[in-house]
Amino acid sequence: MYAQMVKSEAANDDPALLAAFQARIDAGERIEPKDWMPDAYRKTLIRQIGQHAHSEIVGQLPEGNWITRAPTLERKAILLAKVQDEAGHGLYLYCAAETLGVTRDDLTEQLLSGRMKYSSIFNYPTLTWADIGAVGWLVDGAAIMNQVPLQRTSFGPYARAMVRICKEESFHQRQGYDLITKMAQGTAEQKAMAQDALNRFWYPSLMMFGPSDKDSVHSTQSMAWKIKINTNDELRQKFVDQTVPQAKYLGLTVPDENLKWNDDKDGWDFSEPDWNEFYDVLKGNGPCNTDRLSARQKAWSDGAWFRDGLMAHAKKAEARRVAAKVAAE
Amino acid sequence: MSNEWPLWEVFIRGQHGLNHRHVGSLHAPDAELAMRHARDVYTRRNEGVSIWVVPSAQITASAPSDKGPLFEPANDKVYRHPTFYDIPDEVGHM
Ligand SMILES: [Fe+2]
Ligand SMILES: [Fe+2]
Ligand SMILES: [Fe+2]
Numbered sequence: 001m002y003a004q005m006v007k008s009e010a011a012n013d014d015p016a017l018l019a020a021f022q023a024r025i026d027a028g029e030r031i032e033p034k035d036w037m038p039d040a041y042r043k044t045l046i047r048q049i050g051q052h053a054h055s056e057i058v059g060q061l062p063e064g065n066w067i068t069r070a071p072t073l074e075r076k077a078i079l080l081a082k083v084q085d086e087a088g089h090g091l092y093l094y095c096a097a098e099t100l101g102v103t104r105d106d107l108t109e110q111l112l113s114g115r116m117k118y119s120s121i122f123n124y125p126t127l128t129w130a131d132i133g134a135v136g137w138l139v140d141g142a143a144i145m146n147q148v149p150l151q152r153t154s155f156g157p158y159a160r161a162m163v164r165i166c167k168e169e170s171f172h173q174r175q176g177y178d179l180i181t182k183m184a185q186g187t188a189e190q191k192a193m194a195q196d197a198l199n200r201f202w203y204p205s206l207m208m209f210g211p212s213d214k215d216s217v218h219s220t221q222s223m224a225w226k227i228k229i230n231t232n233d234e235l236r237q238k239f240v241d242q243t244v245p246q247a248k249y250l251g252l253t254v255p256d257e258n259l260k261w262n263d264d265k266d267g268w269d270f271s272e273p274d275w276n277e278f279y280d281v282l283k284g285n286g287p288c289n290t291d292r293l294s295a296r297q298k299a300w301s302d303g304a305w306f307r308d309g310l311m312a313h314a315k316k317a318e319a320r321r322v323a324a325k326v327a328a329e
Numbered sequence: 330m331s332n333e334w335p336l337w338e339v340f341i342r343g344q345h346g347l348n349h350r351h352v353g354s355l356h357a358p359d360a361e362l363a364m365r366h367a368r369d370v371y372t373r374r375n376e377g378v379s380i381w382v383v384p385s386a387q388i389t390a391s392a393p394s395d396k397g398p399l400f401e402p403a404n405d406k407v408y409r410h411p412t413f414y415d416i417p418d419e420v421g422h423m
Contacts (some may be wrong), residue, residue: 034391034392084369088369091370098354105333164353168374307334310359311334314358317359
């Protein structure tokens with residue numbers, strides 16, 4: 001999930017208004033920006049959509065890392081298109097968050113100052129070309145698990161952004177699986193790279209769904225509001241069940257000694273990721289946290305003169321247009 | 330931080346001659362760049378044959394509280410729908 005551990009707010013509005021609001025959600029109605037909503041719903045959503053948007057934007061960095069080194073022109077074009085889509089996803093989501101009354105600059109500022117988070121997964125490095133396959137296959141695969149149900153989320157602009165995003169994600173996962181298939185079926189060295197990529201990305205991918213349900217403190221309210229549709233553990237199980245056969249097909253081994261088919265639950269038993277590592281990465285101590293944030297800070301400050309220049313030009317051109325119109329009258 | 334680009338609403342006409350439809354919004358300094366951004370953000374897969382961009386500040390929207398007065402009067406005017414009228418089978422399709 002791109003939005004992990006989103007802190008939900010306690011609602012303390014007029015009980016009658018709250019009940020009417022909840023009834024709308026229970027009836028499957030969409031909440032639109034101008035509708036009345038509890039302050040806590042608004043704040044939680046800004047946090048969740050913002051975190052999701054930041055993840056799409058920061059998520060471009062590990063993949064962008066390989067654009068200039070893609071092994072063929074076709075792979076380069078594919079990766080460029082994929083990374084461009086992620087920029088688009090970030091923009092759809094920022095716009096959805098802005099309908100709740102927060103500004104784009106404010107969201108950006110909160111990311112850059114570390115007050116808002118992005119998904120822990122993007123703090124891991126992409127060391128080899130096989131990692132690009134693993135990212136599409138596993139990371140986008142895990143994101144899809146979470147994003148498909150969010151198309152039915154209660155907040156209209158968020159749900160509509162999710163619909164657009166989901167249409168594009170399938171390409172992301174398939175190009176990744178296609179890439180890693182080529183590696184897994186290649187030379188012994190390539191196959192070893194594919195296995196190594198799976199080894200390194202497996203547990204961080206499982207962490208994407210957030211902590212185990214028994215430790216997930218913010219879920220109940222969010223689920224009542226339908227801004228969270230499934231529990232973390234439900235989605236994680238679904239992801240494992242979907243991914244294990246895909247790894248088998250590649251002849252790769254999921255790095256988990258406890259992985260075992262369980263007939264009773266009709267799914268795989270698997271080891272939990274190391275949650276201490278997860279909390280540590282969220283705190284800023286992952287392998288790439290510093291790099292990722294400083295890349296975003298640099299892009300933002302290096303681009304400032306350009307953004308300001310375009311705005312100054314637009315204002316001058318508009319003033320000239322108005323003056324010419326007045327002169328003509 | 331105060332110099333944020335203004336917000337624009339983006340409308341796109343799809344392939345099949347339908348109306349322009351609202352697809353989302355974006356920030357841009359002026360109309361020309363709003364158009365270019367709209368093309369990059371909203372039509373990467375042939376989604377459209379025509380784009381409109383409109384400054385969001387120029388849109389007047391109805392308020393949620395106006396829902397009743399605006400739309401409820403239509404509820405009791407069932408005679409505006411063709412299904413209100415029974416046409417004898419003998420007459421054929423109408
Ligand atoms: Fe995405
Ligand atoms: Fe993604
Ligand atoms: Fe993606």
